[in-house]
Amino acid sequence: MPLSDTPAPMLSVQDLSVWFGDTHNRFQAVDTVSFTLAAGESLGLVGESGSGKSTILKAITHLATDISGHIHLDGTPLTGPRDKSFYSTVQMVFQDPYASLHPRHTVDRCLSEPLRLQGATDIDNRVRQVLEEVGLGAKFRFRYPHQLSGGQRQRVAIARALVQNARLLLLDEPTSALDVSVQAEILNLLSDLRKDRGLTFLFVSHDLAVISHMCDRILVMHQGKITEVLQDKQLQSGTAETPYTQGLIEASRGFTRKEMAGA
Numbered sequence: 075m076p077l078s079d080t081p082a083p084m085l086s087v088q089d090l091s092v093w094f095g096d097t098h099n100r101f102q103a104v105d106t107v108s109f110t111l112a113a114g115e116s117l118g119l120v121g122e123s124g125s126g127k128s129t130i131l132k133a134i135t136h137l138a139t140d141i142s143g144h145i146h147l148d149g150t151p152l153t154g155p156r157d158k159s160f161y162s163t164v165q166m167v168f169q170d171p172y173a174s175l176h177p178r179h180t181v182d183r184c185l186s187e188p189l190r191l192q193g194a195t196d197i198d199n200r201v202r203q204v205l206e207e208v209g210l211g212a213k214f215r216f217r218y219p220h221q222l223s224g225g226q227r228q229r230v231a232i233a234r235a236l237v238q239n240a241r242l243l244l245l246d247e248p249t250s251a252l253d254v255s256v257q258a259e260i261l262n263l264l265s266d267l268r269k270d271r272g273l274t275f276l277f278v279s280h281d282l283a284v285i286s287h288m289c290d291r292i293l294v295m296h297q298g299k300i301t302e303v304l305q306d307k308q309l310q311s312g313t314a315e316t317p318y319t320q321g322l323i324e325a326s327r328g329f330t331r332k333e334m335a336g337a
């Protein structure tokens with residue numbers, strides 16, 4: 075058999091199904107979903123509320139455990155609770171930065187603690203550097219979450235994901251709790267960080283405009299299944315094969331790439 079030149083995908087999800095509930099009340103949230111994600115790629119998951127997007131991220135991180143199918147990271151199968159090496163590669167950024175930051179921990183503690191657990195020795199430098207990278211700087215270092223705006227809190231959440239040098243970010247509606255103008259700032263920050271650090275994104279949103287600004291390729295989800303794969307060109311021309319996706323495109327009009335770029 076000839077050897078393939080195609081590099082192994084960074085993340086591979088094959089025939090993933092996910093259930094919630096017990097045997098009497100079992101509900102299938104994801105239904106035989108398959109996709110791969112190459113290193114450096116930004117892949118979007120879009121779909122209406124309840125279509126199963128976040129559940130895929132939960133399965134990848136083992137927060138949803140009643141699953142079938144296969145998930146590989148850098149060619150290694152993921153089974154059981156995720157270990158330190160998984161989290162040094164993969165980090166999540168959630169929708170609500172207020173809920174994801176400990177209210178009584180300073181920014182410094184939030185960023186230093188994972189490094190301390192990793193046994194890092196250059197903690198001080200790395201915290202300073204990552205705060206600069208996310209556009210906050212040293213003056214925010216000893217503030218508490220309640221002393222920050224929503225956008226600043228999300229910058230801290232992104233810094234926490236990056237301080238451990240993660241290469242793959244799982245982004246779950248990272249801007250939908252923010253004002254539109256702040257959304258654009260955070261999306262532009264994420265794009266810049268992806269370029270500068272060569273990051274890989276799996277980006278979940280119900281908003282096709284947000285996701286088309288951020289992603290090279292988009293999987294459309296409906297009732298737990300992937301119903302369509304959208305490439306960049308289709309997004310720009312606003313054409314889709316299914317009425318469901320066309321509806322998502324219509325709903326996203328008014329929040330354009332141009333507005334984002336002007337932020």
Ligand SMILES: Nc1ncnc2c1ncn2[C@@H]1O[C@H](COP(=O)(O)OP(=O)(O)OP(=O)(O)O)[C@@H](O)[C@H]1O
Nearest residue numbers: 094095103121122123124125126127128129130280
């Ligand atoms: N812990 C849970 N227990 C039971 N059902 C759940 C649980 N988490 C999610 N679900 C159900 O699984 C389905 C998919 O939910 P999921 O959160 O993945 O949707 P989503 O596409 O991310 O939508 P949203 O953006 O509203 O979160 C929904 O019907 C939801 O009610």
